[in-house]
Amino acid sequence: MPDGSAVTPAKIQFFESQKKIHPKAVSGRYRRWKTILTWVLLAVFFIAPWIRWERGPDAPAQAVLFDLTTPRFFIFWIEIWPQEIYYLTGVLIVAALGLFLATALAGRVWCGFTCPQTVWTDLFVWIERAFEGDRAERIRLDKAPWSAKKVLRKTGKHAGWLALSVITGFGFVAFFTDAPRLAVDLLTFNASYEAAGFFALFAGMTYVMAGWTREQMCYYMCPWPRIQTAMLDEHSLVVTYDTLRGDTRGPKRKSQSWDERRTKGFGDCIDCGQCVQVCPVGVDIRTGEQADCINCGLCADACDNIMVSQELPKGLIRFDSLAAQDTRAQGKTYQWRLIRPRTIVYGLLMLVITGAMAWSYALRPRLDIAVQRDRAPLFVTLQDGTIRNAYTFKVSNKTRQDRSYTLAAAGIAGAEVKVVGERDEDSGSAVSHISASPDSVATYRVYVTVPRESVPEASTPVTFQLTDTNNGDRDSYNSVFLGPGSK
Incomplete structure (x- = not known):
């Protein structure tokens, strides 16, 4: 300034204060x-x-x-x-694909x-x-x-x-x-x-x-309004405002006839603002398609009520596609395309994943086993020269009844299985007996003993085989048996 006085900088607001929305009740x-x-x-x-x-x-x-x-x-x-x-994972994937499909068809x-x-x-x-x-x-x-x-x-x-x-x-x-x-x-x-x-x-x-x-x-806070734009295309049904019919918009006096409005270039929209007042997110759909619009259709209800009161056709605001609006603007007839590449892909993926989960669940075993070999010591050489490995054995009984099983170790000649805590007269054979309570996981410590000549290598594959003595259900688990190897 010429007089040297200081200039006070204008206050800059970096965000807009929240404007409370009071959605109006509407019927339709x-x-x-x-x-x-x-x-x-x-x-x-x-x-x-x-x-x-x-x-x-x-x-x-x-x-x-x-x-x-x-x-x-x-x-x-x-x-x-x-x-x-993985069943929960499959459900979440199907739910996400269903959301994608719904968005491709009818927006948010x-x-x-x-x-x-x-x-x-x-x-x-x-x-x-x-x-x-x-x-x-x-x-x-x-x-x-x-x-x-x-x-x-x-x-x-x-x-x-x-x-x-x-x-x-x-x-x-x-x-x-x-x-x-x-x-x-x-x-x-x-x-x-x-x-x-x-x-x-x-x-x-x-x-x-x-x-x-x-x-x-x-x-x-919700990321979906930004993500869903990638799921939309020109054939998706969204809430739209018919600009060709509604604009130019302006208030209508009671004494004003529609012929007078037409001669002045006004459309069917009387700029009453009802569509904005009923919107739960405060969107003015007349300004065009918006990511914040939740596609609830309440603005269409409000506009239809106004159109009825003005003795005009409904549908100034309606669910429509951008392709339909462009086609009608050219004077052509539009037919909504339900079957499109993206809807086919989403539908097929949902069908395949749902079918795979249903098939997997129908055929899932009623028992499941897991085996973990002791890391220390790697093996024990007994007085008679046999080699012993220790394992932690878990069996999941997925039924509502008590179950008894036979446990065997296959793949190594002369292998004997002993369950810690088992009676001596029942141990020291190729097969041991275990049980599991209904709908529970039973844990056992298992010793596998084999002759020295049966494990010439430092690591030999061994398969644990579990058989339900009541109904014959079977499950197996592949592990390894460690020994000193050839010298």
Whole structure:
């Protein structure tokens, strides 16, 4: 400055403050579908842990239980052991492919209708609306000074949120422990630290994520809005605004006829803003396709209601594809392509992986063995010149009955098997006898003794063979037998 006075730099904001979204209530077909799916999903979530399923004595009677103490995953008649974690991997892969397929067909339809964040946020908004009123009333209440009425309505809303959060926290933990016992333990303050801790964690996160963060979870924490753009193509059904029909848009006076608007170049959109007011993430779909749009269709419901009131055709905002819009803009007829290369690939991969898992589970053995050879000492030379190796032998009995087995070592001539703790009259032969309790892993220490001349090499392959004496089921495990080798 000429007078030498200092210039105060302008304050720069590097982020925009959150603008609270007050979604307006709306009615229509997509709102009905969302409500139906919400109640179905909630019923599955809250009822599934209470369904009983008889598995026999000393077995959990909960139909769906992810027991981390056993550990086992129980889903009705299916029981998954820890070493079968590949089934869980397969389920996650199929779920991911299903999400890819749904996105390729209809954009973020998962986010709009079935995502837990969406479902619980809908419930929290419903509670908020019950205590504070619809959108306009909630906005006025937030701006109004604090009063006894405002405190009462806010307190009621948060009490409802906390009650739903507590029920949700219990619902999550009930999938990992027996639901009736958990309910009693929590009510009598006898729950374990782990159960109480996870219950408080899930309840607290539900309250924060569905009550306070809401769409901010979708904006900043969920990676799917950015990933899903790679799954879309020009034939994917997404919520779109028909610019050819709607623009140029502008408010309509009651005294103004549609012929007058047409002559002035206005389209069917009266710029009422209802589509923005009902959007749970605050998106204006009229500005074009957006990654933040969750494809819930509520804006289409709101717009259809306005079109009916204006005696105009519905569908100004609708589920459509970009290819369809471009084709119609050229005056041609478009037919939606359900079968496309990417949908074929996703569908085939899901079918193959699901079929492979089902086939594998149907043919999986009812017993499984694992053998670990002692590392020290490598071998022991006994007084009679025979060589002995020690092994830790584990057998998994995947049935609900006591099982007895015979154990033999094949591949080495004259091999004798002795189980530590076995009676002397039953040991020192080619076959030993072991047993396993129902649905358990039995561990034994096993000695294998062979003549010196049967192991001329330092390492000789040996195969442990286990046979169920009740039904003949067999399993084997390849290991090695170490000796001094030739001198």
